[in-house]
Amino acid sequence: MRKEVYGGKVGEGKLYNHGVRAGALELMLSGVLGAGAGVVVVAVASVLVRGDEIDLEVKSPPPIRHQPLEFLSSIYTKETNKKTMEFALGVATHFPSCSKPQIINSPQVRFLSLKCHSISLSDNSSTGLAERPWKVADARLVLEDGSIWRAKSFGASGTQVGEVVFNTSLTGYQEILTDPSYAGQFVLMTNPHIGNTGVNFDDEESRQCFLAGLVIRSLSISTSNWRCTQTLGDYLAERNIMGIYDVDTRAITRRLRQDGSLIGVLSTDVSKTDEELINASRTWDIVGVDLISGVSCKAPYEWIDKTNSEWDFNFDGRNEETFRVVAYDFGIKQNILRRLASYGCKIEVVPSTWPASETLKMKPDGVLFSNGPGDPSAVPYAVETVKEIIGKVPVFGICMGHQLLGQALGGKTFKMKFGHHGGNHPVRNLRNGSVEISAQNHNYAVDPESLPEGAEVTHVNLNDGSCAGLAFSQLKLMSLQYHPEASPGPHDSDPVFGEFMQLMKQEKQKA
Ligand SMILES: *[C@@H]1O[C@H](CO)[C@@H](O)[C@H](O)[C@H]1NC(C)=O
Numbered sequence: 001m002r003k004e005v006y007g008g009k010v011g012e013g014k015l016y017n018h019g020v021r022a023g024a025l026e027l028m029l030s031g032v033l034g035a036g037a038g039v040v041v042v043a044v045a046s047v048l049v050r051g052d053e054i055d056l057e058v059k060s061p062p063p064i065r066h067q068p069l070e071f072l073s074s075i076y077t078k079e080t081n082k083k084t085m086e087f088a089l090g091v092a093t094h095f096p097s098c099s100k101p102q103i104i105n106s107p108q109v110r111f112l113s114l115k116c117h118s119i120s121l122s123d124n125s126s127t128g129l130a131e132r133p134w135k136v137a138d139a140r141l142v143l144e145d146g147s148i149w150r151a152k153s154f155g156a157s158g159t160q161v162g163e164v165v166f167n168t169s170l171t172g173y174q175e176i177l178t179d180p181s182y183a184g185q186f187v188l189m190t191n192p193h194i195g196n197t198g199v200n201f202d203d204e205e206s207r208q209c210f211l212a213g214l215v216i217r218s219l220s221i222s223t224s225n226w227r228c229t230q231t232l233g234d235y236l237a238e239r240n241i242m243g244i245y246d247v248d249t250r251a252i253t254r255r256l257r258q259d260g261s262l263i264g265v266l267s268t269d270v271s272k273t274d275e276e277l278i279n280a281s282r283t284w285d286i287v288g289v290d291l292i293s294g295v296s297c298k299a300p301y302e303w304i305d306k307t308n309s310e311w312d313f314n315f316d317g318r319n320e321e322t323f324r325v326v327a328y329d330f331g332i333k334q335n336i337l338r339r340l341a342s343y344g345c346k347i348e349v350v351p352s353t354w355p356a357s358e359t360l361k362m363k364p365d366g367v368l369f370s371n372g373p374g375d376p377s378a379v380p381y382a383v384e385t386v387k388e389i390i391g392k393v394p395v396f397g398i399c400m401g402h403q404l405l406g407q408a409l410g411g412k413t414f415k416m417k418f419g420h421h422g423g424n425h426p427v428r429n430l431r432n433g434s435v436e437i438s439a440q441n442h443n444y445a446v447d448p449e450s451l452p453e454g455a456e457v458t459h460v461n462l463n464d465g466s467c468a469g470l471a472f473s474q475l476k477l478m479s480l481q482y483h484p485e486a487s488p489g490p491h492d493s494d495p496v497f498g499e500f501m502q503l504m505k506q507e508k509q510k511a
């Protein structure tokens with residue numbers, strides 16, 4: 001388990017051990033609740049780790065009906081914690097059918113077990129148990145292939161059209177929610193259990209959520225994380241983003257894997273017929289839409305935040321020197337800015353439409369072209385800007401930035417059948433043969449055959465041999481199709497930021 005989840009130093013000390021136990025308990029309880037029909041749920045507990053202590057709190061009496069079954073809950077904690085007792089008693093009081101909790105206290109371990117027997121489905125009046133706290137089906141996801149998926153909604157309500165894509169990341173849902181590359185898309189998480197770490201202030205990748213909505217199998221009923229400041233549901237509702245859960249995400253993923261992405265409509269509006277929603281999904285199209293202008297910042301601003309010292313790594317190759325970088329925001333992820341700042345850059349972030357002449361007037365040491373959503377061919381103005389800048393100052397392109405550089409050099413980009421999406425893509429660095437595991441998220445790629453002489457393919461994706469990185473040394477140009485800033489994802493490619501610093505340094509020395 002990771003430090004991000006449980007606090008403390010991995011494998012060291014009480015805090016970490018307690019965190020792991022508390023987290024395991026929470027997962028167990030949520031798992032039982034999420035498991036669906038036929039399973040008893042005994043308690044909704046929130047487990048908090050504060051300092052050296054674990055707090056177990058019963059948030060609400062669990063108003064759940066269920067099938068005959070037994071439930072056994074065991075809590076291990078070294079502390080003789082008053083809350084633990086209350087937890088057990090709370091459960092026993094609200095479920096007349098539960099046995100008295102057995103508590104075994106030994107000097108090392110405190111063990112608590114509860115057994116609850118079946119309550120028949122017709123019982124709810126006599127036991128005081130109500131229906132589940134949420135409504136059974138109050139949302140529909142309708143796909144352009146005509147399929148209708150009934151689900152429960154959380155977050156915002158309304159009707160929304162978008163492209164449905166899936167994401168296989170196990171963690172990092174907050175980074176995904178705030179990644180501008182998902183503008184216009186519904187992200188379906190294949191990991192069945194989402195929300196258990198809540199959200200926090202530090203994991204934002206942009207100023208807001210740009211995606212169209214979130215589709216998940218099971219929403220965690222409680223949050224358990226030392227950095228958590230809000231639940232996922234509240235967070236989405238506040239940002240007016242729709243979410244649905246209790247859908248068969250596996251079945252939808254299989255469909256998407258077969259057909260590529262599909263357009264879908266998500267609705268909580270009961271007055272709309274299925275047919276209307278299907279029609280809406282069939283009349284919407286994402287190809288050729290300029291999604292960048294919707295996500296880019298509206299005015300230039302300065303960026304100074306570095307990666308928080310607690311999470312920073314990879315100090316080799318850092319410069320004492322400071323470089324002034326202009327970063328074009330095509331939907332920039334903040335971790336690119338944090339990594340550049342950690343490597344010693346002072347950054348001015350500018351909108352996608354910022355004129356090249358203005359950028360050159362700022363006399364930067366380098367220019368970064370960021371990642372962004374959609375089709376590079378939908379933003380010819382950005383290609384023109386890139387053309388005017390290359391050759392004049394060192395430039396670095398990431399993802400969309402790489403594709404724009406490809407086009408600016410005279411090359412072609414094309415839409416891939418499925419694109420590359422994942423935190424585990426192997427890439428070979430052709431310059432020294434080393435292989436990096438990388439985070440990738442793109443539907444378009446540069447065709448290396450179409451590039452002019454002088455352009456060098458520096459990285460290839462080992463899954464399909466496609467172009468994953470470019471350089472043009474005369475033009476002081478470098479680019480990657482994937483995400484060296486990770487977030488979420490492996491950090492293998494982080495040293496490439498150091499290479500950009502070297503490029504700027506050489507140019508500075510020439511001057
Ligand atoms: C149980 O509760 C549900 C929801 O509150 C209600 O619709 C149903 O009629 C109740 N069943 C009985 C047997 O009282």
Ligand SMILES: *[C@@H]1O[C@H](CO)[C@@H](O)[C@H](O)[C@H]1NC(C)=O
Nearest residue numbers: 273274275276277278279280
């Ligand atoms: C849906 O589209 C079909 C074909 O264009 C049309 O015949 C039908 O009336 C539409 N239905 C609704 C409810 O808009």
Ligand SMILES: *[C@@H]1O[C@H](CO)[C@@H](O)[C@H](O)[C@H]1NC(C)=O
Nearest residue numbers: 166167168421422439440441
């Ligand atoms: C999931 O999201 C992360 C962050 O945006 C991205 O790096 C990764 O490629 C995505 N994975 C899939 C399978 O879409």
Ligand SMILES: *[C@@H]1O[C@H](CO)[C@@H](O)[C@H](O)[C@H]1NC(C)=O
Nearest residue numbers: 429432433434492495496499
């Ligand atoms: C190859 O270059 C990359 C990027 O500079 C570096 O991270 C990696 O360690 C190098 N590998 C070897 C085997 O030198």
